[in-house]
Amino acid sequence: MAQGYPSACTGTAQDLMRVVTTAYERSLDADGTVLPAKSEAQRALLEPFSRAAGMILAAVMERLPADWSVAFHDMLFLHLSAGRAYPFDAGSAVIADARALAARLERESGKAPALLAAISHPPVMGDLAHLNFELVRHALLALRATRGRPCRPRLVVAVDPFALDTISVLEEGLYAGFMGSFHLGIDRLALGRGHPGPRMSPQTRWDRMPLRLMRTLAEGGEVGIVLSGGVPSTGRVLYAAREWARRALAASALRSEPSRALACLRGDVSYSRFEQAASSLISLPKQPWRLLDAWLMTAAAGLLPGETADSAARAVLACLKVPDASRAALLAELSVDMARETPARRRLFRLLVGRVVRRRPLVLLPVVHRTSPLGVEERAAWGVTWEGTGRARVTRGSASSVMTYEELAESFTQENFA
Numbered sequence: 001m002a003q004g005y006p007s008a009c010t011g012t013a014q015d016l017m018r019v020v021t022t023a024y025e026r027s028l029d030a031d032g033t034v035l036p037a038k039s040e041a042q043r044a045l046l047e048p049f050s051r052a053a054g055m056i057l058a059a060v061m062e063r064l065p066a067d068w069s070v071a072f073h074d075m076l077f078l079h080l081s082a083g084r085a086y087p088f089d090a091g092s093a094v095i096a097d098a099r100a101l102a103a104r105l106e107r108e109s110g111k112a113p114a115l116l117a118a119i120s121h122p123p124v125m126g127d128l129a130h131l132n133f134e135l136v137r138h139a140l141l142a143l144r145a146t147r148g149r150p151c152r153p154r155l156v157v158a159v160d161p162f163a164l165d166t167i168s169v170l171e172e173g174l175y176a177g178f179m180g181s182f183h184l185g186i187d188r189l190a191l192g193r194g195h196p197g198p199r200m201s202p203q204t205r206w207d208r209m210p211l212r213l214m215r216t217l218a219e220g221g222e223v224g225i226v227l228s229g230g231v232p233s234t235g236r237v238l239y240a241a242r243e244w245a246r247r248a249l250a251a252s253a254l255r256s257e258p259s260r261a262l263a264c265l266r267g268d269v270s271y272s273r274f275e276q277a278a279s280s281l282i283s284l285p286k287q288p289w290r291l292l293d294a295w296l297m298t299a300a301a302g303l304l305p306g307e308t309a310d311s312a313a314r315a316v317l318a319c320l321k322v323p324d325a326s327r328a329a330l331l332a333e334l335s336v337d338m339a340r341e342t343p344a345r346r347r348l349f350r351l352l353v354g355r356v357v358r359r360r361p362l363v364l365l366p367v368v369h370r371t372s373p374l375g376v377e378e379r380a381a382w383g384v385t386w387e388g389t390g391r392a393r394v395t396r397g398s399a400s401s402v403m404t405y406e407e408l409a410e411s412f413t414q415e416n417f418a
């Protein structure tokens with residue numbers, strides 16, 4: 001393999017990340033890409049000091065005036081994009097409409113709305129890589145302009161070795177320390193690494209970060225998040241496949257009988273091939289439903305010769321005894337999500353509606369990249385207010401309609417991130 005990521009067997013959902021990292025390692029081997037070497041000694045002795053420096057910088061930034069923080073990030077991301085910048089227009093009609101929508105929702109509810117900039121994710125290498133820095137720069141500026149008063153927008157960003165593999169160990173520590181403290185950093189490989197760095201930033205653990213995100217928004221904060229949850233291939237494997245597995249399970253006649261379901265799985269030829277092939281790639285989970293996730297993820301990642309997400313999904317539906325009437329719709333859903341740049345992220349929208357919107361309004365701001373012509377654009381804001389369990393009133397311009405969280409997820413993603 002071209003690169004190994006610290007990823008011990010933990011017996012938790014973190015083990016499924018090995019599917020993603022293994023697929024990526026194989027792509028690096030195929031491309032001949034060589035990443036910076038990072039030894040265990042460097043991670044133990046050097047990374048903690050640079051992480052501490054990042055944490056100190058974050059503490060300083062918390063104490064500076066809010067608009068100084070925005071200006072600092074503006075300069076930082078301009079520098080990181082190496083001069084390939086695209087102007088941000090705070091006076092554009094899209095931003096003016098977003099600000100007016102936020103003000104109207106605040107008047108109507110008596111609470112300042114939470115602001116969430118949903119960001120696209122171009123490639124991390126090559127000619128389009130600079131767009132990643134420009135997208136987050138635009139997102140922070142758009143959040144500040146929409147709020148219309150000083151604020152400290154936060155970013156949801158990965159701070160684990162998998163996300164930061166192209167930079168040196170000192171840069172990795174500095175980034176992880178700052179982004180994990182000032183922003184909403186998420187360490188997808190936090191458990192079982194045995195390095196001092198992750199223990200310095202316990203709030204970034206993947207099992208804790210979602211609560212930080214929902215709490216920040218529920219308190220009326222401003223956040224930018226890459227909606228796919230990572231590069232498109234990672235999003236499809238880590239989110240689309242797993243969320244589909246849960247929908248298939250909900251339609252299964254065996255959903256309350258995991259032991260019987262596991263026996264059915266192990267009687268399937270396709271599943272047997274998965275167990276044989278995957279046991280050398282990842283630590284196989286013991287829980288039946290997590291094994292189901294691993295099977296679909298491994299097929300979607302291209303790690304099973306002759307197997308695809310569609311073929312594995314058909315076998316899953318048969319093993320789970322999903323009624324024939326439900327299968328076509330489920331397979332069509334998976335096909336759409338596997339073809340998208342960004343999966344619908346229905347679970348994320350369920351949490352947004354249930355944990356945030358029931359407490360205060362939410363304004364969604366799409367910030368996306370273009371490839372022709374090359375650039376970054378802010379699109380029309382969506383206002384979301386509470387309409388009862390699992391339902392929200394969605395305002396777009398002068399029109400509004402009531403949607404379930406699933407309809408909101410699919411409509412918002414399809415319109416802005418297809």
